[in-house]
Amino acid sequence: MVTTDWTQVSYEEGRQTLKKWRECGVRRSEEVVEIWEHVISRSPSSLGDEQWAVLEQVCIASLDAARVDLAQECIDLLHAQFPNSNRVLKLKGMQLEATEHFQKALDIYERLVEEDPNNNSYRKRKVAVLLAQGKRLDAIRAINEYLKIFLNDPEAWLQLSELYLLENDVPKSVHCLEECVLIQPLNSMYFRRLGDLRYTQGGADNVELARAYYERALKINPTDLRSQYGILLVRNPSGLLLKDFQSNNQIASTTKSPSEKKKAGLAAVDAIDNLVNRYQKISPKSNPESDGILNCLEAMKVTIGSK
């Protein structure tokens, strides 16, 4: 991958890049700040009306990159242009968040929510404040409240799922991820995580589900290495590899007929083959571990094949 020196790009290129990142929601805050400081800020007025959107973007990026001074500049400029704008007020709140004035930020967001109850971004900021303060349970409560109204927001569901996972509440976490799947059935990450969670829950049914989810994830995104490993994990036929876990292995050998066992073994070998294929394509330079992993996989294959 070629790394670009963002301080040297041309004005037009910088502008296009910022636009692209802004529209796709890319989080490359340090680069954004670099482009702004070295390229665009030479003449912001030649952006025309675009400059306000750019200023907002730069403001958020600079907060992300811990450049509060720059954020203050952007907010001042925006405030001069739009003195009564809620959007600018929200930026102000985010700046307060970044400087750990959580209570003041919360006050601002409260006011914004009251003024415009239909705008979900202010409510989301409130949750973000709680998260930044480490108040996990409060955050869970807030997101639940939020999801009662805006219940088709995958971002919020995903966040809630992660929070529940931190509280070791796997079933609730599963529920949240299932919501994500309902909303965006073509996102392989949701399926992979569901697979992970189902496998964690354990039990023959759940492992079967985990297998289905991993396979789905792999179907949507064939390059998903973790799902491939997941399949290997799920297919691992009755402790072929992990003898210590034989007693409590998820697919208990008692429930499986020999033919099924064989099938599972074959699927595991398939999964290993796919993994080996992937690793062979990686040059040792980019991943010095790949050789070791390859050897390990080959050994695994031999073990499974021999049983």
Next chain:
Amino acid sequence: MTDLLLDPAIRTWVFLPIVVITFFIGILRHYVSLLLMNKKKVELENIADGQYLLRARLLRENGRFLPKTSFNARRQYLCAEETGYLSKAQQRPAKGPNPMDPSQMTEMLKGNMMNMIPMIVVGGWINWTFSGFVTTRVPFPLTLKFKAMLQRGVDLVSLDSAWVSSASWYFLCMFGLRSIYTLVLGSENAADQSKAMEDQMAMTGSAVNPQADPRAAFKGEWEALQMIQHQFAL
């Protein structure tokens, strides 16, 4: 039959002015309506309603990726007799736009004025100023039935029906400029008369408008969700 030859002055003083006038009237309409209309306020409850409807639909479409227990739990949540959102929403009292509410009334009046006044005034003026010209010809032959549509104001039996009269040209411009307005003003513009008329038609034509009566939409979703047979897809 010899071809009809039009005076170039007709092009300069009738054909083009009509296009330009219709265009600028549209632009004017857009800005005047921006001035007069205040933004429609959306209630928080309406948003929630919309979200729940969407969710019910998503559950129907993508529920096959969930195991049966999860699917049933969600269906229960939406459709349960007493507590389900869809069931509760069906029993809510109806609240359509209240015709006696003065703010609603001015709103409706404004909408109608914006539609009617330019139609009557400009249409009448164009008819009066530019009547009786044959302005242009469509580049393909048409049947006689089109004469009434394309040759309004020019009653000549022997004229080929591919020719377009000035009044008809005005109407063609009015309806045909929609994409140009979209280009100039963006997609959410009020310049287009034909759209406004379609809206009116839709208002009178169909009784089931989801905005006007969410209960019907909820009932539909509720029934669809009850009917669906869950089948795990993976």
